[in-house]
Amino acid sequence: MANGITVMVEMFAGLALILILALSMAMFGCGQDDKAQAITPVSMSTETIEPETTPTIVIEPVVDQPIVEIEEPQPVSFEVAESAYNDRNYAEAVRLFAVYTEENEGNAWGHYMYGLAAKKSGDLYLAELSFNRALELDPNHVKSILNLSRVLIDDGRPQEALDQLDRALDLDPQSSVAFRLQGRAMHNLGWFDEALTAYREAIVIDTADAWSINNLALVHLEQEQYEEALTALSRTIELRDDIALFFNNLGIALENTGHVRQAQEAYTTAIELDAAYDKASVNLARVERVDQATDVIPADFEDLAKVFIEEIRSWNEEALAAEDADLSEFDQVVESESESDSTKSFELYEF
Structure with a gap:
């Protein structure tokens, strides 16, 4: 019995030893070189770990950039710049006179032309600088x-323009243009009587100054003096039959004196001369819907122009009479001074 138990114990001991050896091999494993290898722990996470990547640096090839050389402005002659102005290429004229005046800073005429080109291109600020x-x-x-006075009028500064025009008339008392611009400035200030006087002065000096006559008529139109405007404008279109504005103004005078059909013709002529003349188109559309009285006698532009010429003669006579009165008064002053003090009369004469 005892021997049987001993045999069983030894059996169990052997089995236990075999089991221990088997477990050891399972835990540590055997490599080809009989060295034990550690078991790599396995993460239980389901997240995939991406391997770190090194950013790729792309080196662009160096391309030689072309060198842009800024050309020095070429010298500009007055004739070339003036030619651009005469061709009505005002933007180019501004560019050319800018170069010219930089090269010829002391040339007043160059700055004057620069100002004209700037004004024509719509740059009143540059024009004012140039004229100054x-x-x-x-x-x-x-x-x-x-x-410069034109620029000031267009810029809404008629009072400043009048100051400049006084200066111009001191230098040239017979400048019809100075009186015309004086009339414009006064008109803009609402001084209608003074404007009419200035325009008359301009017309007496230059009886063919169509623009002064037109401007005079415009004051009459605004004052609802349509008959006076009609006589003046009849003379205007006799002098210049190529200005759309003159025919539009004539149409207004005709329409308001009952000459509806002739007004229609005048507006039509204005549009024929300037297809983009919106005011004339509006006026034409209005007058086409108006009936004319049957007893209206057509206006005779030739006769009306003659009436206006006679008016100019009367203004001229009035101006001469005023000058004679001034001279007569001056002569009396000189005579009285000469009787008392010959030295004073000489000073007055020199003045």
């Missing part, structure tokens, strides 16, 4: 004064 610069170089440059 011309006058700094030549204070007696009447054309610069006149065109």
Whole structure:
């Protein structure tokens, strides 16, 4: 019995030893070189771990950039710049006169033309600067004064324009343009009587000044003096039959004196001369719907123009009479002074 138990114990001991060896092999495993290898722990997470990547650096090839050379402005002659102005290429004229005046800073005429080109291109600020610069170089440059006054009128500064025009008339008392611009400035200020006087002065000096006659008529139209406007405008279109504005104004005078069909013809002529003349188109559309009275006698533009010419003669006579009165008064002053003090009369005469 005891021997049987001993045998069983030994059996169990052997089995236990075999089991221990088997477990050891399972835990540590055997490699080809009989060295034990550690078991790599296995993560239980389901997240996939991406391997770290090194950013790729792309080196762009160096391309030689072309070197842009800025050309020096080429010298510009006055004739070339003036030619652009005469061709009505005002933007180009501004560019050319900018170069010209930089090269010829002391040339007043160059700055004057620069101002004209700037005004025509719509740059009143540059025009004013240019005319002022011309006058700094030549204070007696009447054309610069006149065109500076135009800029001031267009810029809504008629009072400043009048100051300049007084200066122009001191230098050239017979400038019809100065009186015409004076009339414009006064008209803009609402001084209608003074404007009419200024326009008459301009017309007496230059009886063919169609623009002064038109401007005079415009004051009459605004004052609802349509008969006076009609006589003036009849003379205007006799002098210049190529200005759309003149025919539009004539149409207004005709329409308001009952000459509806002739007004229609005048508006039509204005549109034929300037297809983009919107005011004339509006006026034409209105007058086409108006009936004319049957007893209206057509206006005779030739006869009306003659009436206006006679008016000019009367203004001229009035002006001469006023001058004679001034001279007569001056002669009396000189005579009285000469009787008492010959030295004073000489000073007055020199003055």
